[in-house]
Amino acid sequence: MGTLKLDGLNKRYGASTAVERVDLDVAEGEFVSLLGPSGCGKTTTLRMVAGFIEPSAGRVLIAGRDVTTAPPYARNTGMVFQSYALFPHMSVGQNVGFGLEMRKVGRAERDTRVREALRLVQLEHLAERLPRELSGGQQQRVALARALVINPAVFLLDEPLSNLDAKLRAEVRLEIRELQQRLGLTTLFVTHDQDEALAMSDRLVVLENGRVQQVGSAEDLYERPANAFVAGFVGRCNLLAGTLEGQGRFRLDKGALVPCAPDAIAGTLLALRPERVAITPAEGAGDLVGTVRSVTYLGAQTEYHVDLDGTGILAVRPTPPAHDPLRRLASGDRAALHWEPAAARLLADDPLDRSSP
Amino acid sequence: MSATLTTQTPAPGGLAPSAWTDGLARLVFRILLVAAYAIIFAPMVTVAIVSVFDQEIVSVPPPGLTLKWYTNAWLQRDFARGFVTSLQIALLASAIGVPVGTAAALAIARGRFPGREVLNTFLLAPLAVPAIVAGSALYLYFVAAENLFDQDIKGTLGGLVLANVLLTIPWTVRLVGASLAGLDRSAEEAASNLGAPPATVFRRITLPMMRPGIVAASLFSFVASFENLELNLLLVGPGRTTLPVAMLSYLEFRMDPTLAAVATVQIAAIGAMMLITDRFVKLSRVV
Numbered sequence A: 001m002g003t004l005k006l007d008g009l010n011k012r013y014g015a016s017t018a019v020e021r022v023d024l025d026v027a028e029g030e031f032v033s034l035l036g037p038s039g040c041g042k043t044t045t046l047r048m049v050a051g052f053i054e055p056s057a058g059r060v061l062i063a064g065r066d067v068t069t070a071p072p073y074a075r076n077t078g079m080v081f082q083s084y085a086l087f088p089h090m091s092v093g094q095n096v097g098f099g100l101e102m103r104k105v106g107r108a109e110r111d112t113r114v115r116e117a118l119r120l121v122q123l124e125h126l127a128e129r130l131p132r133e134l135s136g137g138q139q140q141r142v143a144l145a146r147a148l149v150i151n152p153a154v155f156l157l158d159e160p161l162s163n164l165d166a167k168l169r170a171e172v173r174l175e176i177r178e179l180q181q182r183l184g185l186t187t188l189f190v191t192h193d194q195d196e197a198l199a200m201s202d203r204l205v206v207l208e209n210g211r212v213q214q215v216g217s218a219e220d221l222y223e224r225p226a227n228a229f230v231a232g233f234v235g236r237c238n239l240l241a242g243t244l245e246g247q248g249r250f251r252l253d254k255g256a257l258v259p260c261a262p263d264a265i266a267g268t269l270l271a272l273r274p275e276r277v278a279i280t281p282a283e284g285a286g287d288l289v290g291t292v293r294s295v296t297y298l299g300a301q302t303e304y305h306v307d308l309d310g311t312g313i314l315a316v317r318p319t320p321p322a323h324d325p326l327r328r329l330a331s332g333d334r335a336a337l338h339w340e341p342a343a344a345r346l347l348a349d350d351p352l353d354r355s356s357p
Numbered sequence B: 001m002s003a004t005l006t007t008q009t010p011a012p013g014g015l016a017p018s019a020w021t022d023g024l025a026r027l028v029f030r031i032l033l034v035a036a037y038a039i040i041f042a043p044m045v046t047v048a049i050v051s052v053f054d055q056e057i058v059s060v061p062p063p064g065l066t067l068k069w070y071t072n073a074w075l076q077r078d079f080a081r082g083f084v085t086s087l088q089i090a091l092l093a094s095a096i097g098v099p100v101g102t103a104a105a106l107a108i109a110r111g112r113f114p115g116r117e118v119l120n121t122f123l124l125a126p127l128a129v130p131a132i133v134a135g136s137a138l139y140l141y142f143v144a145a146e147n148l149f150d151q152d153i154k155g156t157l158g159g160l161v162l163a164n165v166l167l168t169i170p171w172t173v174r175l176v177g178a179s180l181a182g183l184d185r186s187a188e189e190a191a192s193n194l195g196a197p198p199a200t201v202f203r204r205i206t207l208p209m210m211r212p213g214i215v216a217a218s219l220f221s222f223v224a225s226f227e228n229l230e231l232n233l234l235l236v237g238p239g240r241t242t243l244p245v246a247m248l249s250y251l252e253f254r255m256d257p258t259l260a261a262v263a264t265v266q267i268a269a270i271g272a273m274m275l276i277t278d279r280f281v282k283l284s285r286v287v
């Protein structure tokens, strides 16, 4: 096991840039996810770490050693591919033993370690099977065992769960996290599924257009997004354009004056999580009164789209009990909105203006 | 929601038309399937049947059945010799063409050099030229080369093998190339990731994964060369004739079911070879 350091990592394809100046430190035993929309450069970054893509600039350090120019087979990373990439002509046991064979581990020790690795993923009984005789989830676990058995310095996973059905995905993601913690694996995990990333990671790296938008824990990203992209990508968020008018007061472009965090000193965008917006049927007392545009019942939760002087605001509340007057709220009704000022953070940039250079 | 559900509930009578068209579609499909197989197998079956008709000019129904055409074919030593020559040529041409074609297919699929497309087209070109034209051209070349080097080429085993390599290389490039195109590179990357240097990756992963394509290429190369008539027509020499050419010469003088007997043996030989191959590599998965 070792640390992983990316230092100004950059990859250009002709005129376009796939990955731009990515800096990242992964501590020993830490689980870090690369999260971002399709095409943002996650796979490219991971493959530069594994050595399949040569960076245009920057360095990769594994366990303190500069491996930027080292070939993949000399890097000691354990990678799990999206398609599993099992060797179709080898049995499960031979697949798992391949890395040990390459490391010239003797037959007896190899057999023991293969059996151990297969026990770890609960596939001991299938060692003799060929990959095509396994289910998708089982193949996935063989790929995990094959990457783990060599004790890699870093463990790399590229969307390993995307070919599994929803139920299995939730199961395997717990298994991976558990294994990772038990073995203390330094892990870089690629996904575009934010639930997956939030649930598994110690820290997350949000990428967009090849650039790091924010690095932090799940809570950091959700509660304190660095910019509009992160706010909109991780969870849902009301992003309201306007200007700061005084301490704790924000004037929306369409006219309404709303409360914002008192410590906000600048920003043209108010970020407000929908579940932080309380809604009550208007009694005249509320200071922010809007018109309900739609009410969507979703079982445990109900979504309210409210028009506040021309600005649409989404509120998500736990579905109120049947006798609650809120339950009778319907589109066209007037309703008052409240939120803690501290829940409304100001962000600098405008998502509509994010055309890449 | 509930409204759409109600309208979607089929009335008992509403099911009948769709079941009826379904059944019809399945029937039409079966008929087409049988027809397709009939068209493919009819000539072979006809040949086999005619080969036991007891008469010289074929008519239906035959006066009786006999195996005398097989005896006759055996007694005509040209056929047996032609069979052996064809076998030699096909084996040697495959033994040369398959490795060369495989290497070329690898270079075309994996290499990064200018003119890959051109090389591909060039190597497939012999299949596009009518074999009789290629055969004539080779004849002229061989004559010229013979004069130049003062060395027999036409009618020698070497010359015939050389010509037949023009069949086996394109077939191999095409079949191995197709199998390489469908090959998942990530297995090779996984091996590399696990510590295997490039040569080991090739030997332990790439080559075994290419095996079905190479087997198919060997089989098709062999068959293409073994049953080829036109390319070899002008290149055979006295005492060295291929089986198809021997059959054509026989046809010039006589037209009895002896040829049907020879063809039946030929078909049986190729069929047996396919069955044997299929035991090692499932052909249905290869082609």
Ligand SMILES: Nc1ncnc2c1ncn2[C@@H]1O[C@H](COP(=O)(O)OP(=O)(O)OP(=O)(O)O)[C@@H](O)[C@H]1O
Pocket (backbone or CB within 6 Å): A013, A017, A018, A036, A037, A038, A039, A040, A041, A042, A043, A044, A045, A192
């Ligand atoms: N070989 C290449 N040549 C040119 N551009 C490339 C190449 N490989 C990737 N790119 C570009 O680099 C960008 C990043 O690609 P990458 O595969 O890293 O995305 P990703 O974040 O993994 O996306 P996904 O979630 O869809 O897998 C994309 O815009 C892609 O089009």
Ligand SMILES: [Mg+2]
Pocket (backbone or CB within 6 Å): A042, A043, A044
């Ligand atoms: Mg990707």
